[in-house]
Amino acid sequence: xxxxxxxxxxxxxxxxxxxxxxxTSTTDIAREAGCNxxxxxxxxxxxxxxxxxxxxSKVDSVLEYIDHYxxxxxxxxxxxxxxxxxxxxxxxxxxxxxxxLNELATNHDRRLQMREFFVENPxxxxxxxxxxxxxxxxxEKGTIRHIExxxxxxxxxxxxxxxxxxLPALQDMLQKSEPEVDTYLNKRKxxxxxxxxxxxxxx
Amino acid sequence: xxxxxxxxxxxxxxxxxxxxxxxTSTTDIAREAGCNxxxxxxxxxxxxxxxxxxxxSKVDSVLEYIDHYxxxxxxxxxxxxxxxxxxxxxxxxxxxxxxxLNELATNHDRRLQMREFFVENPxxxxxxxxxxxxxxxxxEKGTIRHIExxxxxxxxxxxxxxxxxxLPALQDMLQKSEPEVDTYLNKRKxxxxxxxxxxxxxx
DNA sequence: GTCTATATGCTGATAGAC
DNA sequence: GTCTATCAGCATATAGAC
Numbered sequence: 001x002x003x004x005x006x007x008x009x010x011x012x013x014x015x016x017x018x019x020x021x022x023x024t025s026t027t028d029i030a031r032e033a034g035c036n037x038x039x040x041x042x043x044x045x046x047x048x049x050x051x052x053x054x055x056x057s058k059v060d061s062v063l064e065y066i067d068h069y070x071x072x073x074x075x076x077x078x079x080x081x082x083x084x085x086x087x088x089x090x091x092x093x094x095x096x097x098x099x100x101l102n103e104l105a106t107n108h109d110r111r112l113q114m115r116e117f118f119v120e121n122p123x124x125x126x127x128x129x130x131x132x133x134x135x136x137x138x139x140e141k142g143t144i145r146h147i148e149x150x151x152x153x154x155x156x157x158x159x160x161x162x163x164x165x166x167l168p169a170l171q172d173m174l175q176k177s178e179p180e181v182d183t184y185l186n187k188r189k190x191x192x193x194x195x196x197x198x199x200x201x202x203x
Numbered sequence: 204x205x206x207x208x209x210x211x212x213x214x215x216x217x218x219x220x221x222x223x224x225x226x227t228s229t230t231d232i233a234r235e236a237g238c239n240x241x242x243x244x245x246x247x248x249x250x251x252x253x254x255x256x257x258x259x260s261k262v263d264s265v266l267e268y269i270d271h272y273x274x275x276x277x278x279x280x281x282x283x284x285x286x287x288x289x290x291x292x293x294x295x296x297x298x299x300x301x302x303x304l305n306e307l308a309t310n311h312d313r314r315l316q317m318r319e320f321f322v323e324n325p326x327x328x329x330x331x332x333x334x335x336x337x338x339x340x341x342x343e344k345g346t347i348r349h350i351e352x353x354x355x356x357x358x359x360x361x362x363x364x365x366x367x368x369x370l371p372a373l374q375d376m377l378q379k380s381e382p383e384v385d386t387y388l389n390k391r392k393x394x395x396x397x398x399x400x401x402x403x404x405x406x
Numbered sequence: 407g408t409c410t411a412t413a414t415g416c417t418g419a420t421a422g423a424c
Numbered sequence: 425g426t427c428t429a430t431c432a433g434c435a436t437a438t439a440g441a442c
Contacts, residue, residue, distance in 0.1 A: 002425085020309065022225050025417065036427065041419060043425095098308045104372040105301045106223065111375035119376050145401070151394045154369070155362065162361035169307040172314035173322050191354045198348070199402030205407080228435065239409065244437060246407095 005043045008033045012040075013054045017095040020102060021051050055110070056117055059100060063118065065089050067127050075138045079200075080193055083156065087189050090164050097161045144200045152200070159192045208246045211236045215243075216257045220298040223305060224254050258313070259320055262303060266321065268292050270330045278341045282403075283396055286359065290392050293367050300364045347403045355403070362395045 011033040015024040026047050030037040044050035069082050090097060103110040118124050132149040139146055163185070170176055176184060214236040218227040229250050233240040247253035272285050293300060306313040321327050335352040342349055366388070373379055379387060 004425090023309075026419085027417080037418085038420080038428080039426065045419090047418065098304075101301075101368060102305070105368055106226075108371075108375065111372055114372075115376040115378075145397075147394070148390075151391070154365070154391070155394070155398060158361050158365035159358065162357070162365055165304060165308055166357070168311075169314055169317075172311065173318040175318075187351075188354070188357070191350070191358070194348075195358060195398070195402040198404065199398040201401065207407090229437085230435080240436090241410080241438080242408065248437090250436070 004033070004035060004039070008035070008040055008043060009054065012050055013058075016051060016054060017099055020099065052113065055099070055103060056113070058096060059114065059118065062089070062096065063124065071134050075134070075143050076197055079196065083160065083189065083193055083196070086156075087160055090160065091185060094164050094167060097164045101161070101165065142202045145202050147200065156196065159195070163188050163192070207236070207238060207242070211238070211243055211246060212257065215253055216261075219254060219257060220296075220302055223302065255316065258302070258306060259316070261299060262317065262321065265292070265299065266327065274337050278337070278346050279400055282399065286363065286392070286396055286399070289359075290363055293363065294388060297367050297370060300367050304364070304368065345405050348405050350403065359399065362398070366391050366395070
């Protein structure tokens with residue numbers, strides 16, 4: 001991979017995150033990378049292929065990141081740690097949730113692509129089933145109330161992701177400054193942890 | 204307002220919901236409405252003005268809908284009822300959450316527009332402060348744990364909206380059929396109510 | 407009000423010289 | 425590999441006849 005080829009990839013990633021797929025033209029990417037538009041197509045053939053490569057690798061990085069937690073017997077401690085990690089990671093990639101959600105919500109082909117790459121991936125399946133086992137055992141032991149693993153994950157992802165999906169609205173509509181946003185995010189993380197800790201506890 | 208002018212508005216609403224702002228051309232709208240493209244611009248001047256009118260009225264309808272709940276002294280009963288209503292409303296307008304979120308997340312001008320229309324609207328402010336009073340009193344009484352009204356609302360909206368934002372992904376990636384989706388949505392609503400009931404309860 | 411025709415601009419993709 | 429030039433298509437918006 002040539003230096004220019006890499007620069008195009010990096011620039012494209014940045015622009016796709018900032019402006020989305022439709023909002024980014026191959027001309028923009030070329031200008032920012034310091035070459036002409038034909039070269040973008042020379043290396044990646046189509047805008048769609050360039051985007052798909054970037055998109056799948058970003059989703060992969062999120063999943064990788066989450067997979068790297070190990071269970072030590074303390075369910076709520078681990079959940080707290082997982083949320084801490086996940087929250088901080090997204091905080092450093094604030095546009096990522098919308099990029100992913102946009103594809104999930106509007107792009108049928110991408111959903112099929114993601115099914116192939118992630119749902120049907122044996123490695124990912126193993127991680128999911130391992131977590132599923134943990135949840136089932138904790139329910140059995142009475143550490144947490146009865147809940148399906150899938151619901152638990154959706155609850156966590158909903159609360160964390162939506163915090164960042166609505167962040168631009170918070171800034172513009174309630175006119176929060178950057179330091180206020182930081183305070184808000186910390187409070188929000190605590191609220192999410194508390195809601196889940198209480199909401200999942202056994203009766 | 205002529206009959207055609209209304210038909211254009213209705214068709215545009217449907218198409219914007221299905222395909223979003225960028226994905227809908229004024230030519231599409233004209234074809235579907237049974238007229239030529241120039242007429243769309245004759246009545247609404249620009250695509251942006253047509254979209255803004257539809258968008259603001261849809262957001263207004265959601266807020267109106269939610270405002271129509273009355274407090275009867277039973278906080279958790281009312282919350283349950285509110286979620287029931289809200290969940291069912293969105294279930295009949297499944298694309299609405301994404302349409303709104305897309306504007307919130309990507310369109311700076313729209314955020315300012317929404318601030319002007321909804322945040323700075325005295326009627327809306329009254330409804331918010333009334334609800335805020337209820338929450339404060341219930342915290343005081345010990346019905347629910349200490350929580351800010353804003354956090355409470357974000358929790359509810361996050362859990363309900365994200366259910367529908369991720370629905371297309373569920374259908375394609377986990378290959379759920381339409382009856383399975385209905386079952387899933389009912390289970391999901393129960394899970395959300397349970398999580399909030401337990402998660403908001405006093406210690 | 408309604409139409410046809412068109413101006414103007416941007417897009418992704420490719421052909422072909424070097 | 426890198427460039428310039430260009431094609432074909434679609435978009436929004438408008439001018440002007442009726």
